[in-house]
Amino acid sequence: MTEPxxxxxxxxxxxxxxxxxxxxxxxxxxxxxxxxxxxxxxESGSGKSVTALSIMRLLQPGSSRIEGSVRLAGTDLLGLDExxxxxxxxxxxxxxxxxxxxxLNPVLKIGFQIAEVLRRHRGMDAxxxxxxxxxxxxxxxxxxxxxxxxxxxHSFSGGMRQRAMISMALACQPKLLIADEPTTAxxxxxxxxxxxxxxxxxxxxxxxxxxxxxxxxxxxxISDRVVVMLRGDKVEDAAVNDLFAAPRHAYTKMLLGAxxxxxxxxxxxxxxxxxxxxxxxxxPEPQNEPDTRGxxxxxxxxxxxxxxxxxxxxxxxxGNVHAVEDVSLTLAAGETLALVGESGCGKSTTGRSIxxxxxxxxxxxxxxxxxxxxxxxxxxxxxxxxxxxxxxxxYGSLNPRQAVGSAIAEPIRVHRLxxxxxxxxxxxxxxxxxxxxxxxxxxxxxxxxxxxxxxxxIARSLALEPKVIVADESVSALDASIKAQVINLxxxxxxxxxxxxxxxxxxxxxxxxxxxxIAVMLLGEIVEIGPRDAILRNPQHPYTKKLIxxxxxxxxxxxxxxxxxxxxxxxxxxxxxxxxxxASRMYPVGEGHLVREF
Amino acid sequence: xxxxxxAVTARRPSRMTYYRLALATVGxxxxxxxxxxxxxxxGLAIFVVVALLAILAPVIAPYDPLDQNILYRLKPxxxxxxxxxxxxxxxxLSRILxxxxxxxxxxxxxxxxxxxxxxxxxxxxxxxxxxxxxxxxQVMDVLxxxxxxxxxxxxxxMLGPSITNLxxxxxxxxxxxxxxxxxxxxxxxxxREFIEAGHALGYSHIRLMFRHILPNIAPEVLVMGxxxxxxxxxxEASLAFIGLGVNPPTATWGGMIREGFENILDSFWLxxxxxLAILIVVFSLNLxxxxxxxxxxxxxxxxx
Numbered sequence: 001m002t003e004p005x006x007x008x009x010x011x012x013x014x015x016x017x018x019x020x021x022x023x024x025x026x027x028x029x030x031x032x033x034x035x036x037x038x039x040x041x042x043e044s045g046s047g048k049s050v051t052a053l054s055i056m057r058l059l060q061p062g063s064s065r066i067e068g069s070v071r072l073a074g075t076d077l078l079g080l081d082e083x084x085x086x087x088x089x090x091x092x093x094x095x096x097x098x099x100x101x102x103x104l105n106p107v108l109k110i111g112f113q114i115a116e117v118l119r120r121h122r123g124m125d126a127x128x129x130x131x132x133x134x135x136x137x138x139x140x141x142x143x144x145x146x147x148x149x150x151x152x153x154h155s156f157s158g159g160m161r162q163r164a165m166i167s168m169a170l171a172c173q174p175k176l177l178i179a180d181e182p183t184t185a186x187x188x189x190x191x192x193x194x195x196x197x198x199x200x201x202x203x204x205x206x207x208x209x210x211x212x213x214x215x216x217x218x219x220x221x222i223s224d225r226v227v228v229m230l231r232g233d234k235v236e237d238a239a240v241n242d243l244f245a246a247p248r249h250a251y252t253k254m255l256l257g258a259x260x261x262x263x264x265x266x267x268x269x270x271x272x273x274x275x276x277x278x279x280x281x282x283x284p285e286p287q288n289e290p291d292t293r294g295x296x297x298x299x300x301x302x303x304x305x306x307x308x309x310x311x312x313x314x315x316x317x318x319g320n321v322h323a324v325e326d327v328s329l330t331l332a333a334g335e336t337l338a339l340v341g342e343s344g345c346g347k348s349t350t351g352r353s354i355x356x357x358x359x360x361x362x363x364x365x366x367x368x369x370x371x372x373x374x375x376x377x378x379x380x381x382x383x384x385x386x387x388x389x390x391x392x393x394x395y396g397s398l399n400p401r402q403a404v405g406s407a408i409a410e411p412i413r414v415h416r417l418x419x420x421x422x423x424x425x426x427x428x429x430x431x432x433x434x435x436x437x438x439x440x441x442x443x444x445x446x447x448x449x450x451x452x453x454x455x456x457x458i459a460r461s462l463a464l465e466p467k468v469i470v471a472d473e474s475v476s477a478l479d480a481s482i483k484a485q486v487i488n489l490x491x492x493x494x495x496x497x498x499x500x501x502x503x504x505x506x507x508x509x510x511x512x513x514x515x516x517x518i519a520v521m522l523l524g525e526i527v528e529i530g531p532r533d534a535i536l537r538n539p540q541h542p543y544t545k546k547l548i549x550x551x552x553x554x555x556x557x558x559x560x561x562x563x564x565x566x567x568x569x570x571x572x573x574x575x576x577x578x579x580x581x582x583a584s585r586m587y588p589v590g591e592g593h594l595v596r597e598f
Numbered sequence: 599x600x601x602x603x604x605a606v607t608a609r610r611p612s613r614m615t616y617y618r619l620a621l622a623t624v625g626x627x628x629x630x631x632x633x634x635x636x637x638x639x640x641g642l643a644i645f646v647v648v649a650l651l652a653i654l655a656p657v658i659a660p661y662d663p664l665d666q667n668i669l670y671r672l673k674p675x676x677x678x679x680x681x682x683x684x685x686x687x688x689x690x691l692s693r694i695l696x697x698x699x700x701x702x703x704x705x706x707x708x709x710x711x712x713x714x715x716x717x718x719x720x721x722x723x724x725x726x727x728x729x730x731x732x733x734x735x736q737v738m739d740v741l742x743x744x745x746x747x748x749x750x751x752x753x754x755x756m757l758g759p760s761i762t763n764l765x766x767x768x769x770x771x772x773x774x775x776x777x778x779x780x781x782x783x784x785x786x787x788x789x790r791e792f793i794e795a796g797h798a799l800g801y802s803h804i805r806l807m808f809r810h811i812l813p814n815i816a817p818e819v820l821v822m823g824x825x826x827x828x829x830x831x832x833x834e835a836s837l838a839f840i841g842l843g844v845n846p847p848t849a850t851w852g853g854m855i856r857e858g859f860e861n862i863l864d865s866f867w868l869x870x871x872x873x874l875a876i877l878i879v880v881f882s883l884n885l886x887x888x889x890x891x892x893x894x895x896x897x898x899x900x901x902x
Binding site for chain 1: 611612613615616619620623624627790791792794795797798799800801802805809810813814
């Protein structure tokens with residue numbers, strides 16, 4: 001048997017914390033063969049990115065220590081001097097990072113940045129380098145390559161930047177490509193394109209790929225073999241088919257249990273909790289929730305929100321961002337309506353407009369029979385008691401200098417819902433309701449994990465006894481197992497308190513678990529709205545179809561046969577001042593299932 | 599971290615408990631800023647010694663600062679008068695100790711009031727933004743355009759020299775910088791999600807500004823206060839030097855240098871010792887403040 005491209009043996013990486021060496025990766029062994037894709041999977045803090053940085057030797061020398069051996073095609077990387085290591089980086093090993101927005105230098109032309117790599121590592125002259133860059137751009141399917149060479153990074157979209165980054169990583173025909181969460185920051189349709197691209201490139205060039213991700217769906221789509229990491233330790237190393245068919249370690253079982261499988265709920269109509277997850281893995285699949293829907297609480301008609309773009313010498317309006325265009329929806333008590341779409345489609349702005357956190361250009365927002373658009377400041381404050389919001393970033397939505405108990409008590413005090421004397425008991429009750437301890441009231445947000453913070457935010461919203469909660473990407477920033485717990489909590493609260501959720505998310509697989517109905521948004525408009533099973537099983541609008549098709553399936557046996565590699569990107573909702581929206585209407589295709597003309 | 603609580607308060611924390619906790623985080627913010635750079639401790643130690651000497655001046659000063667003794671005028675430093683005597687035979691050491699009281703009182707009052715007013719102005723400007731911001735900050739820019747000495751000179755010349763008027767004059771020069779210091783972090787914090795969450799929870803602007811933004815910008819503003827205290831003491835001394843300080847015969851450092859200047863050729867100590875006193879205080883405050891200023895920015899970033 002030939003030697004693997006990469007052999008990692010007994011790798012231990014430690015960081016210096018308070019003058020002590022804390023290992024973050026412990027005694028890690030794995031190999032990657034030629035032409036093989038190995039996925040390194042784990043939740044945040046599992047040491048997967050540190051592993052990549054250790055192999056590249058990109059960690060601060062003073063505050064970190066790498067032990068063990070890393071051999072790339074026979075060469076011991078840890079023994080090389082810094083000069084030789086620079087030739088390895090970008091030469092023998094190419095690397096792509098998570099954040100395509102910040103990994104390119106904004107003041108240099110893209111073509112120049114890639115040509116620089118070629119000149120540095122392959123000693124090409126300017127003309128040869130440019131020809132090679134053109135070839136690479138064609139390879140990564142950047143359309144109109146010749147023109148795009150001379151452009152700056154800001155005129156590239158996220159997906160295009162990631163393509164450019166890949167072409168830069170491939171510039172020197174590396175033996176190994178390390179991809180650190182390369183698709184996490186991208187929309188799901190773009191993610192599908194990039195995954196497809198990496199797979200095809202691997203077939204064409206035959207390099208080895210080390211693919212770091214937290215997403216089991218992506219793992220199933222791309223990898224041949226999987227290394228599962230938990231808090232710095234490797235807990236399982238198996239071929240992808242074996243891992244998904246028969247996970248051995250309890251943690252792997254739990255990870256897989258926490259991953260929703262799109263289409264898993266079939267033609268049922270109500271949400272379903274995630275199975276119970278604990279140290280022993282995942283429990284049995286639970287039953288669907290009972291149907292708790294009541295009468296209509298919230299009705300939004302023709303919601304339109306625009307932002308003015310100013311420019312020019314006099315700072316006059318030069319255009320409008322049509323963030324939300326003519327959105328109409330209803331929400332009943334005890335119901336979850338999911339708003340899905342990709343970044344920039346206006347789903348968050350829709351949620352904020354309904355609470356009037358941004359001022360809509362026009363709408364009728366009927367909440368419990370009253371029009372919020374006509375409400376004054378005082379009426380709006382009263383309405384916001386019943387209409388609450390949970391935000392995306394559990395780190396940013398709590399005041400770092402306010403104790404948790406105080407944050408939960410504050411809305412009660414502001415709205416004078418009860419006597420001062422009774423508040424502490426209510427705070428304990430709310431903390432218990434979201435699965436925290438009464439003693440946590442005296443702690444500060446930084447002492448909690450992301451999932452716990454999101455629970456605190458939920459408790460704070462519940463303090464006002466709301467009827468409707470707008471959850472804006474509330475679980476998107478959380479690890480899969482934590483995400484499952486928070487969603488279970490939200491479903492429990494819905495059953496017990498009859499809450500209605502407007503669940504804003506880009507993650508369709510999660511949406512399937514929580515929603516009764518789904519609305520799909522594109523460029524500020526709802527293009528399709530209807531019962532969950534109808535939308536997922538019988539999508540009508542081409543964009544809905546594309547969106548569902550792009551979701552990675554966490555089952556390697558069902559790896560999709562995709563069509564030709566697409567390179568199209570979303571259009572922008574920025575329009576000229578005199579733009580008039582072409583008339584289009586929505587027509588029914590089933591019970592409560594509406595589709596916009598296309 | 600949280601101090602151990604008794605069982606009762608842990609279960610039913612009152613409003614006061616939370617206020618105390620919030621205040622403690624602000625204190626910890628300042629302390630961390632302090633601890634990040636060890637030179638701050640040196641500056642603080644020197645400043646504390648100076649402050650103690652000023653407070654204890656009535657006890658430790660060997661003579662009454664106003665007592666004239668014509669027989670012993672313009673005497674060089676000796677065992678009886680460590681820092682010598684001035685034209686009227688007054689003990690220089692005693693006058694320096696008493697002068698420290700004037701300098702520190704004026705400096706602290708002026709910077710304290712400038713800090714409160716400037717922070718309010720900057721917070722309002724940053725929070726509301728738009729035209730309010732533009733208007734307020736342009737007024738502040740006009741005030742900033744005057745060198746602080748000139749601005750103080752104009753005010754004192756108009757109002758007449760007295761401790762109150764000096765405090766007004768100096769705080770007026772320090773309000774614009776404090777409003778700038780407060781405005782920048784206000785803008786970054788008002789865009790954080792917890793402020794938007796506050797809007798969604800129906801909190802008023804006043805509550806958001808004072809309960810949510812102020813505790814987050816307070817460490818930064820307090821830290822800058824120490825740097826501006828040095829400036830205030832310098833401006834007070836300069837005004838006294840050009841004859842616009844507290845009226846003689848009250849002992850002030852600036853005034854003493856001015857008087858010493860008249861006899862600088864044969865009695866150098868008269869100008870030297872009060873100058874050294876100013877040097878030491880300003881140096882200690884700058885040491886303290888520089889260390890803190892370096893610490894404030896990275897700390898705020900690291901906390902995100």
